[in-house]
Amino acid sequence: MDPLHQFQINPILQIVIAGYDVSFTNSAFFMVVAVALIYALLVFGMSGRALVPGRLQSLAEIFYEFVANMVRDNAGHDARPYFPFVFAIFMFVLFGNLVGMIPFTFTFTSHIIVTFTLAATVFVFVTVLALMKHGLHFFSFFMPHGAPLALAPILIPIEVISYLMRPVSLSIRLFANMMAGHTMLKVFAGFTVMMISGLGAVGFLAGLVPLAINIALTGFEFLVAFLQAYVFSILTCLYIRDALELH
Amino acid sequence: MPNLLAKRRLVRWSGAAGASLATLTVLAGNVLAATAEHAPEAAHGGEHAAGGLPQLNPATFPTQIFWLALTFITLYYLLSKKALPRVAEVLEERQERISRDLSKAASLKEEAEAAMAQVDQSLAGARSEAQALIAQVAAEIDANNHARQAQLNAENAERLRSAEANIAAAKEQAIANVRSISADIARDVAGRLAGLNVDAAQADAAVAAVIEERRS
Numbered sequence: 513m514d515p516l517h518q519f520q521i522n523p524i525l526q527i528v529i530a531g532y533d534v535s536f537t538n539s540a541f542f543m544v545v546a547v548a549l550i551y552a553l554l555v556f557g558m559s560g561r562a563l564v565p566g567r568l569q570s571l572a573e574i575f576y577e578f579v580a581n582m583v584r585d586n587a588g589h590d591a592r593p594y595f596p597f598v599f600a601i602f603m604f605v606l607f608g609n610l611v612g613m614i615p616f617t618f619t620f621t622s623h624i625i626v627t628f629t630l631a632a633t634v635f636v637f638v639t640v641l642a643l644m645k646h647g648l649h650f651f652s653f654f655m656p657h658g659a660p661l662a663l664a665p666i667l668i669p670i671e672v673i674s675y676l677m678r679p680v681s682l683s684i685r686l687f688a689n690m691m692a693g694h695t696m697l698k699v700f701a702g703f704t705v706m707m708i709s710g711l712g713a714v715g716f717l718a719g720l721v722p723l724a725i726n727i728a729l730t731g732f733e734f735l736v737a738f739l740q741a742y743v744f745s746i747l748t749c750l751y752i753r754d755a756l757e758l759h
Numbered sequence: 760m761p762n763l764l765a766k767r768r769l770v771r772w773s774g775a776a777g778a779s780l781a782t783l784t785v786l787a788g789n790v791l792a793a794t795a796e797h798a799p800e801a802a803h804g805g806e807h808a809a810g811g812l813p814q815l816n817p818a819t820f821p822t823q824i825f826w827l828a829l830t831f832i833t834l835y836y837l838l839s840k841k842a843l844p845r846v847a848e849v850l851e852e853r854q855e856r857i858s859r860d861l862s863k864a865a866s867l868k869e870e871a872e873a874a875m876a877q878v879d880q881s882l883a884g885a886r887s888e889a890q891a892l893i894a895q896v897a898a899e900i901d902a903n904n905h906a907r908q909a910q911l912n913a914e915n916a917e918r919l920r921s922a923e924a925n926i927a928a929a930k931e932q933a934i935a936n937v938r939s940i941s942a943d944i945a946r947d948v949a950g951r952l953a954g955l956n957v958d959a960a961q962a963d964a965a966v967a968a969v970i971e972e973r974r975s
Binding site for chain 2: 516519520521523527529532533534535536537539540543544546547550551554555558561563569572573576577595596597599600603604620622623624625626629630633687691
């Protein structure tokens with residue numbers, strides 16, 4: 513009944529490349545599942561190309577327009593070419609979170625290395641984008657407009673640190689939310705099991721309390737699953753906007 | 760911009776909540792794991808009992824990064840090259856179809872309005888034409904009537920005049936007859952009563968003088 517056991521990485525197929533252990537694990541399996549589900553939703557959903565969409569096509573179009581609006585509202589019209597990137601991020605995180613809500617699956621977004629790699633990808637992407645668009649002028653980003661020059665020695669380090677912290681906060685936010693939620697679910701489920709096995713008939717009644725909390729938490733977790741995917745991609749949009757406009 | 764600020768606040772809030780929740784549950788989890796280790800069935804302790812969190816075991820990092828990169832790049836490729844253009848195409852098609860239908864409806868409406876205006880116009884034309892025709896016919900009839908009446912009046916006047924002339928002629932004739940008969944009677948009466956032999960011309964003049972006298 514270890515609530516952290518669910519985060520255990522278990523290899524399914526041992527693979528070693530150049531001395532690195534890159535085994536196909538439960539985490540990798542659910543990444544593949546998420547990608548397959550996303551692609552299947554979009555391809556099968558849009559296969560009808562109906563003028564009046566059915567359920568699956570509506571779902572695919574809702575996702576598309578939701579992210580398209582997010583990119584347009586938060587990253588500006590110039591960010592149109594980066595829409596597929598934001599869409600891929602949003603769908604990957606969302607499906608990672610949602611697939612993890614199914615019992616006995618694995619939530620790959622609850623691993624800091626996964627969220628950090630994603631966040632670092634966003635960070636590198638945004639920084640390269642800004643450098644390509646503005647050249648060395650990009651570094652003026654670290655000195656806010658209109659601030660007195662005397663404050664530069666304080667402001668610039670703060671701005672640089674806050675910029676460098678972006679991938680950290682971005683990755684920890686998602687990882688912490690997902691791990692916390694899933695651990696809480698397990699902890700409360702564990703309480704129910706412990707009460708039943710420890711207290712017998714009384715435990716059945718008492719065990720209903722953590723069960724009820726667990727049901728509420730499950731609903732809350734679905735909200736968090738969506739919200740964190742939204743937050744991750746909206747921050748990506750805002751970073752893209754910063755890169756394109758430099759404030 | 761307040762919307763953007765609110766979003767940033769939401770992001771910060773959820774981040775703080777998540778971090779604090781994580782700390783809390785990790786603590787709770789460790790406590791639970793520690794108690795579980797005392798239980799005899801804590802068999803799976805092995806690998807991660809030392810580190811606690813499986814997330815912090817660097818041995819699993821290469822495989823996760825490798826598979827994340829592989830799946831995410833695949834996803835990005837599939838989405839940007841295949842799935843998303845298809846969705847965009849369908850949405851654009853629909854938008855185009857809607858705007859095309861709307862403009863078609865607008866042009867049809869315009870056409871209908873033009874046809875309606877034409878109908879109205881021709882109706883008005885027909886009405887005014889009919890009105891003109893009626894007025895013309897009425898005027899014609901009026902004129903005809905007037906002419907006819909004038910003719911009738913003239914005819915009547917002529918007839919009256921000729922009748923009057925006839926009457927006057929008859930009257931003259933009658934008077935002349937009465938004169939000649941009166942003259943004859945007067946000659947006869949004078950011959951018988953007075954034994955006078957009055958000649959015709961003298962009797963006639965006397966009768967004419969009497970008639971003249973009576974007439975006036």
